[in-house]
Amino acid sequence: MRIYADNAATTPMSETAVRVMEDALEHLYGNPSSLHSAGQEARARLEEARAQIASCLGAAAPNEIYFTSGGSEADNTALRSAALAGAKKGKKHIISTAFEHHAILHTLDALAKEGFEVELLPVSPDGFVTAAQVEAAIREDTALVSVMYANNEIGTVQPIREIGQVCRSHGVLFHTDAVQAVGHIPVDVQADCVDMLSLSAHKFHGPKGVGVLYVRRGVTLTPFIRGGAQERGKRAGTENVPAILSMAAALREAVDRLPEHMAYVSALRDKLNDGLLRAVPHTAQNGTALRDPAHRLPGTVSLCFEGVEGESLLLRADLAGIEVSSGSACTSGSLEPSHVLLAIGRPAEIAHGSMRLTLSDTNTEAEVDYMLEKIPAIVAGLRDMSPVWEDLMSGKKPHLI
Amino acid sequence: MLYSEKVMDHFQNPRNVGKMEDADGIGEVGNAVCGDIMKMYIKVKDGIITDVKFNTFGCGSAIATSSMATEMIKGKPIEEALQLSNKAVAEALDGLPPVKMHCSVLAEEAVRAAVKDYYDKHGIAYDPAQFCAGDCAHCHDHGEKE
Numbered sequence: 001m002r003i004y005a006d007n008a009a010t011t012p013m014s015e016t017a018v019r020v021m022e023d024a025l026e027h028l029y030g031n032p033s034s035l036h037s038a039g040q041e042a043r044a045r046l047e048e049a050r051a052q053i054a055s056c057l058g059a060a061a062p063n064e065i066y067f068t069s070g071g072s073e074a075d076n077t078a079l080r081s082a083a084l085a086g087a088k089k090g091k092k093h094i095i096s097t098a099f100e101h102h103a104i105l106h107t108l109d110a111l112a113k114e115g116f117e118v119e120l121l122p123v124s125p126d127g128f129v130t131a132a133q134v135e136a137a138i139r140e141d142t143a144l145v146s147v148m149y150a151n152n153e154i155g156t157v158q159p160i161r162e163i164g165q166v167c168r169s170h171g172v173l174f175h176t177d178a179v180q181a182v183g184h185i186p187v188d189v190q191a192d193c194v195d196m197l198s199l200s201a202h203k204f205h206g207p208k209g210v211g212v213l214y215v216r217r218g219v220t221l222t223p224f225i226r227g228g229a230q231e232r233g234k235r236a237g238t239e240n241v242p243a244i245l246s247m248a249a250a251l252r253e254a255v256d257r258l259p260e261h262m263a264y265v266s267a268l269r270d271k272l273n274d275g276l277l278r279a280v281p282h283t284a285q286n287g288t289a290l291r292d293p294a295h296r297l298p299g300t301v302s303l304c305f306e307g308v309e310g311e312s313l314l315l316r317a318d319l320a321g322i323e324v325s326s327g328s329a330c331t332s333g334s335l336e337p338s339h340v341l342l343a344i345g346r347p348a349e350i351a352h353g354s355m356r357l358t359l360s361d362t363n364t365e366a367e368v369d370y371m372l373e374k375i376p377a378i379v380a381g382l383r384d385m386s387p388v389w390e391d392l393m394s395g396k397k398p399h400l401i
Numbered sequence: 402m403l404y405s406e407k408v409m410d411h412f413q414n415p416r417n418v419g420k421m422e423d424a425d426g427i428g429e430v431g432n433a434v435c436g437d438i439m440k441m442y443i444k445v446k447d448g449i450i451t452d453v454k455f456n457t458f459g460c461g462s463a464i465a466t467s468s469m470a471t472e473m474i475k476g477k478p479i480e481e482a483l484q485l486s487n488k489a490v491a492e493a494l495d496g497l498p499p500v501k502m503h504c505s506v507l508a509e510e511a512v513r514a515a516v517k518d519y520y521d522k523h524g525i526a527y528d529p530a531q532f533c534a535g536d537c538a539h540c541h542d543h544g545e546k547e
């Protein structure tokens with residue numbers, strides 16, 4: 001059996017998304033900027049996709065949707081554009097959080113080097129920032145607030161609507177990285193008072209390398225790739241028509257099936273989460289214990305197993321046919337374990353033993369049963385040969401979890 | 402795959418894994434905060450390492466390098482075990498990704514620490530310069546050590 005339980009990293013494409021993409025690759029070759037029939041047909045389909053995505057997000061108008069190469073580009077663009085607009089008015093203070101995706105954090109690092117003052121809000125042990133924290137941090141010279149909709153490692157959903165309302169009432173621009181949220185929980189840019197939002201197609205069964213930056217009408221967007229007049233002159237380059245159409249189809253499908261999928265996936269998640277917590281002693285759940293979609297993504301299970309290291313866990317799981325991820329230093333390719341786990345207060349030695357299992361509607365209960373059978377044995381096998389576990393069991397070191 | 406077949410073999414079926422009740426020398430190196438700890442046990446007779454066991458907390462290559470290091474010193478004279486270099490361990494595994502070379506360094510240090518413990522416990526004189534200057538417990542750079 002091979003089980004894919006790493007849907008926060010990426011998802012397999014849906015049948016619909018594949019069909020739409022194949023069809024466009026085969027038949028829809030025209031350049032949307034061309035005036036002849038082939039071009040205009042591609043243009044019509046592109047604009048249809050734009051309108052469809054706008055409607056899925058609750059946007060006021062299709063021209064608030066800008067196509068990008070994915071979540072990272074949307075994040076980079078949103079931050080840079082807002083920073084530039086702020087600087088013109090002498091506003092150089094940017095508020096974000098300690099557990100954003102690197103697409104945000106590394107862009108903020110670059111902006112800090114360029115003279116912006118970046119303030120990263122601390123995250124609570126259960127994985128949240130609050131609107132009150134945001135409000136307290138807002139200053140006269142705040143150019144932007146950027147808070148992720150849902151965290152990619154621990155799955156906590158942030159109080160985006162409250163934060164949006166706070167930002168709106170103070171007249172501060174608000175961006176949210178909704179890459180993990182869109183297609184998984186309800187997102188409505190107008191109700192949420194969002195000015196800019198990033199999404200990425202491959203997280204909801206669409207293709208890789210394509211995404212969206214939503215920019216509310218009236219918010220200035222600086223051109224980010226210069227050249228032709230595509231994307232209203234903001235992002236030049238012939239559009240990736242097949243990928244964009246496929247993304248729109250995948251999003252439509254995900255949004256249409258949202259209530260049904262949320263119920264199905266969260267039931268699987270709870271079974272997996274609770275089963276592993278029960279079967280493996282000295283294991284801690286990362287992020288909130290709340291289960292409703294206003295606080296936690298339907299598909300995310302994030303655990304720390306004491307006394308074992310995440311990369312060996314994930315490799316042993318892979319050998320058993322289970323595909324998951326980890327936030328250990330060895331898997332992040334750096335000296336430090338996941339900044340998200342450190343931000344919620346996990347000590348480094350605990351964060352090294354993390355495992356993230358992310359489910360989607362393509363997973364089954366039989367797969368969950370299989371994981372519940374295999375993973376406890378994998379942890380036990382690694383603990384058996386772990387000198388850290390030995391010290392914990394002999395009482396030489398105290399258990400931390 | 403990130404790792405060679407040899408690394409995966411030693412990760413999947415580590416050799417000489419376990420503890421040793423009557424070890425003549427025990428070396429423990431690394432740090433849980435950094436994500437890897439190796440503990441090596443040796444049994445010595447007439448200057449020969451007759452048996453060796455290890456326990457490791459760490460990533461796939463940490464487990465594989467400890468396993469390979471135990472194979473490379475088992476049955477060898479102590480002087481030879483002290484010659485074991487991290488590069489030799491990595492080469493025996495058909496190479497390691499550059500970010501994982503520190504694991505082979507740790508394996509080399511674990512062997513040395515076990516030998517040093519053996520010398521200390523048995524009152525055998527040695528040149529302290531041969532051994533780790535005391536920074537073994539620090540996080541290693543995940544870069545290549547030449």
Ligand SMILES: Cc1ncc(COP(=O)(O)O)c(C=O)c1O
Nearest residue numbers: 070071072101103152179180200
């Ligand atoms: C929260 C978050 N933001 C941004 C990204 C980057 O998206 P993409 O891979 O489309 O560039 C990801 C995906 O890894 C993510 O999880």
